[in-house]
Amino acid sequence: MTEEKQSLEERAHNRTQRPQSDAFRSFIGEDWGARPAGPQRSAAADYLPARHFKLGSQFRGERLVFPAGDLQVRSNDTDYRFRAHSAFAHLTGLGGEDEPGAVLVLEPLPAGNETPEVTHEAVLYFHPRASRSSEEFYADSRHGEFWVGARLSAHEMSTLTGLNVAHIDTLRDALAKDLGEVQIRVIPEADAQIESLVEELRQENGLTTDASEINAQLAEAASELRLIKDEYEIAEMQKAVDVTASGFDEIVASFPRARTHWRGERVIEGAFFAKAREEGNGLGYDTIAAAGNHANTLHWIKNDGPLQDGTLMLIDAGAEVDSLYTADITRTLPVSGKFSDTQRLVYEAVLEACDYALDVASQPGVRFRDIHAAAMTVIARHLHEWGILPVSPEESLLPENQQHRRWMPHGTSHHLGLDVHDCAQAKRELYQDALLEEGMVFTIEPGLYFREDDLKVPEEFRGIGVRIEDDIVITKNGAVRISENIPRTVEEIENWMARLAQ
Ligand code: GLY
Ligand code: MN
Ligand code: MN
DSSP states (O other): OOOOOOOHHHHGGGGOOOOOOHHHHHHHTSOOOOOOOOOOOOTTGGGHHHHHHHHHTTSTTEEEEEEOOOOOEEETTEEOOOOOOHHHHHHHOOOTTOOTTOEEEEEEOOTTOOBTTBSEEEEEEEOOOOOTTSHHHHHOTTTOHHHHOOOOOHHHHHHHHOSEEEEGGGHHHHHHTTBTTBEEEEOTTSOHHHHHHHHHHHHHTTOOSOHHHHHHHHHHHHHHTTSSOOHHHHHHHHHHHHHHHHHHHHHHHTHHHHHHSTTHHHHHHHHHHHHHHHHSSEESSOOEEEEGGGGGSTTOOOOOOOOOTTSEEEEEEOEEOTTOOBOOEEEEEETTSSOOHHHHHHHHHHHHHHHHHHHHHHSTTOBHHHHHHHHHHHHHHHHHHTTOOSSOHHHHHSTTOOGGGGGOOSOSOOBOSSSSSTTTTSOGGGTTTSBOOTTOEEEEOOEEEOOTTOTTSOGGGTTOEEEOBEEEEEETTEEEETTTTSOOSHHHHHHHHHHHOO
């Protein structure tokens, strides 16, 4: 007798014994109580029409597709926690772990139906919850209520977002409608399946323009749309910074345990993560917890080292709140609570660079790139004073030289928001070369990094890495440091540690 061959996919069911009887199916669908009230309209909902219009008016008459993205396998049948693509989050106001597999479509209004403020109709395609008499209810580990909780109904999703909604199963037909007469663009690299669906429909309908080029233009516009934050976004940024501030208090309070733990960096990382999860959605990026010379590895996220007395500890961490806006803060703290003379010298040079960059950012007529240039003048001057820079600061600052960048190799500022490096697809003239404008949110984060094997610096500097990073909003009164409440001067930090790291 030959055994029937099972596909690998089917074998995943070998570990389960699901009841198949009609008796069970009808029994499990019976006698469930009333559902609780659904969600209220989200605080973001009122801001969506203006965002849709600002974007839509650049693509009149075109169908615009914004996938949330889908679940990603971590291993076997275990997925990473879901986090929506930032363009989707920005245009739907959805946050948390909403809404894997969903797609927002900005559907062009027929010519003549446009108004001065509306160019497109926004429709959110998603998978609403099924009834309790469906097999999905108990048997679908991806969508079923028994597995992932009660998903929103179409009506509830519409109440929450203020958007029109439709079942995801109708997406294909909706995307195909009048294609050829209507142009279609999709945000690239958000959801491979949706991207291929759009490509397939384009081909079927004779749309021969270069898809990668027209999709890149949509990504660019969606990214540029976030360069100026509205008041809701700025309030969310402040929340993210406030959660991050309490996370940094937890970090400082965890120092006594971290100093005695064989992987003290992990103790610090864990202390921050706990707060970020308790008060927000989680982290905007992996925490850098870098003791001593590890601070000189800019993206040190291994965090497996011990803390040694007499060294510095650099922590770069940001809480992402439920709306998915993230803070991005760095503090550099002396492990034993007090800075040594050399550590203090380096620290205060970096602090001066931060303060000068903030002053410059407050002045009218300043371009984004001027912030970095300002910080670099301070860094180069100090390196020269310490006898480290082999040329004068003026010579080093010339574009054809830049020797000082050996000790400060990264940029001083980047936009911040839903992505930690927000607006990353914006054109250079709207980013580095742009004038600062009210509503911009960005970091100021100079540093100095003296690697322990750097023979160009005196021995007492080796192994010291310092970065100070704050989050800034441009208001009508100039640049405001919204992370003001997180201690940053030498005195504030030593007092903070004396108070909490006991
Ligand atoms: N935490 C990443 C950055 O500071 O840009
Ligand atoms: Mn940063
Ligand atoms: Mn950072």
